[in-house]
Amino acid sequence: MQEFVIVGGGQCGARAALALRDHGFAGRITLIGEERHLPYERPPLSKEHLMSSEGIEPPFIVSSAVLAERSIEMMTGDTAVILERESRSVELASGRRVAYDKLLLATGSSPRRLPSLEGMEHVFYLRTHDDAQRLSQRLVPGGHLAIIGAGFIGLELATAARQRGLEVTVIEAQPRILMRAVPEAIASRVHALHESHGVRILCGTSAGRIAAHAAGITLSLNEGEVLDATTLVVGIGAEPRCELAQQAGLSVENGIAVNAALQTSDPAIYAAGDCCSFPYGDKRIRLEAWRNAQDQGAHASANMLGAEKPYEIIPWFWSDQYDFSLQIAGLANEATSTITRQIDEEAVILFHLADDHRILAASGWGRGNRIARDIKVAEMLIAQRARPAPDALSSAAVSLKSLLSRS
Amino acid sequence: MSAWIKACGIDDIDNEDVIRFDHEGKTFAIYRSPDDSFYATDGMCSHEKVHLADGLVMDNIIECPKHNGRFDYRTGEARGAPVCVNLRIYRTKVEDGSVYLGLE
Numbered sequence: 001m002q003e004f005v006i007v008g009g010g011q012c013g014a015r016a017a018l019a020l021r022d023h024g025f026a027g028r029i030t031l032i033g034e035e036r037h038l039p040y041e042r043p044p045l046s047k048e049h050l051m052s053s054e055g056i057e058p059p060f061i062v063s064s065a066v067l068a069e070r071s072i073e074m075m076t077g078d079t080a081v082i083l084e085r086e087s088r089s090v091e092l093a094s095g096r097r098v099a100y101d102k103l104l105l106a107t108g109s110s111p112r113r114l115p116s117l118e119g120m121e122h123v124f125y126l127r128t129h130d131d132a133q134r135l136s137q138r139l140v141p142g143g144h145l146a147i148i149g150a151g152f153i154g155l156e157l158a159t160a161a162r163q164r165g166l167e168v169t170v171i172e173a174q175p176r177i178l179m180r181a182v183p184e185a186i187a188s189r190v191h192a193l194h195e196s197h198g199v200r201i202l203c204g205t206s207a208g209r210i211a212a213h214a215a216g217i218t219l220s221l222n223e224g225e226v227l228d229a230t231t232l233v234v235g236i237g238a239e240p241r242c243e244l245a246q247q248a249g250l251s252v253e254n255g256i257a258v259n260a261a262l263q264t265s266d267p268a269i270y271a272a273g274d275c276c277s278f279p280y281g282d283k284r285i286r287l288e289a290w291r292n293a294q295d296q297g298a299h300a301s302a303n304m305l306g307a308e309k310p311y312e313i314i315p316w317f318w319s320d321q322y323d324f325s326l327q328i329a330g331l332a333n334e335a336t337s338t339i340t341r342q343i344d345e346e347a348v349i350l351f352h353l354a355d356d357h358r359i360l361a362a363s364g365w366g367r368g369n370r371i372a373r374d375i376k377v378a379e380m381l382i383a384q385r386a387r388p389a390p391d392a393l394s395s396a397a398v399s400l401k402s403l404l405s406r407s
Numbered sequence: 408m409s410a411w412i413k414a415c416g417i418d419d420i421d422n423e424d425v426i427r428f429d430h431e432g433k434t435f436a437i438y439r440s441p442d443d444s445f446y447a448t449d450g451m452c453s454h455e456k457v458h459l460a461d462g463l464v465m466d467n468i469i470e471c472p473k474h475n476g477r478f479d480y481r482t483g484e485a486r487g488a489p490v491c492v493n494l495r496i497y498r499t500k501v502e503d504g505s506v507y508l509g510l511e
Contacts, residue, residue: 015488018488019488041489061489290474291474291475294488294489298488318473368458368461369457369458369461369462369472369473370461372461372462372463372472372473373461373462373463373472376462376463376470376472377463401423401463
């Protein structure tokens, strides 16, 4: 019997395991998850799961009944520590050894840490359900939450903390919020929304000296200000989990390097999700996004069964801030011009175009899910390498759908 | 007992589109298909509490605005991850230029 092993029990690993069965794989599937929980979805952890101090269950992707029914052997609370490519086996922290014919690394990413804060009380990171539950206990009215990093995690957390009645200060070293992933025209709206909800955002500021005391934490900002907070969260990005791949001598390049078929430098080993870097156009990219984790896991599993299809997607992600949401499709890095489409007073879509007017990316911001369907159409236009007339993109009276070529 | 509830005018929905319709604390999604037939489903995605009417209709598929869960709105059938629970569907009829929703 063929044995497939998946290292990583998150969105990516779990979806890959289920997809193997969907594709008709009849061999053995072993899914190794570091956490004590069955696989669950992470997006709610920085959003609705912070809204109550009551203990809640993780939002599970599969139950143990489904795992049993689909003959997926799940090992929770165990970590793959050694990958031996010659014997095709993985050794776990518990001492167990699992042999594989094919292996999928879906090891995810972990929060970038500030070494100077190791072991310090009142300091939190947010990645897992248990992290979210611990943090949620600290979000009590009247407290003061300081957040280092104005990325998605930091700002979603700020949203939750304001709604729970805390004073919130966000400290960002860059000159503006969401510097890495969001165009300035939308970031400034997000900034204004947070300020209107009473969040204090300090850009171009570094946290300087940080000290813990019994009641909380003191930050001596480089501006000279001293900030007293009850809790500090560090949200300064994530790093791919490549330890196992590195130890086994697989090629690593800002993540476990895979080819278009999601295969690593060892053809028996695939990688997918946050941990891998894959070809996108003439570049190599790595995504930390829910949909990519899910799609790439499923895609890798088809290729483990011999489909050998290239992974060709348009990157897409979303974030919720208060009753607004943001969605971005594509990558805007190489865009040379931007066209604005004003949907209504509060909702806007930016199209990021190449020199030849091809749409490379679209960023949307609006109340509720107002911009969702237009971003979806934009994603299809990007995939079609469409070059619509700029007037058609900027005029909200022209249906975006009408710009698609339909077969 | 079944009741017909007037939901909207036929011209309130574009061809190949969807609108939200709320009735007595429940929310529904009413669709107009490319061949100008009308369909109705529960208004919320079966994956998370998100209004489907904010999603995109392409042919006979509605895609959830948040997590890209896809359903055939004619049958309610879920079309792959992350959704696996079908949508409840409702009967519709058109009379005098209005779309009616059939509630059991």
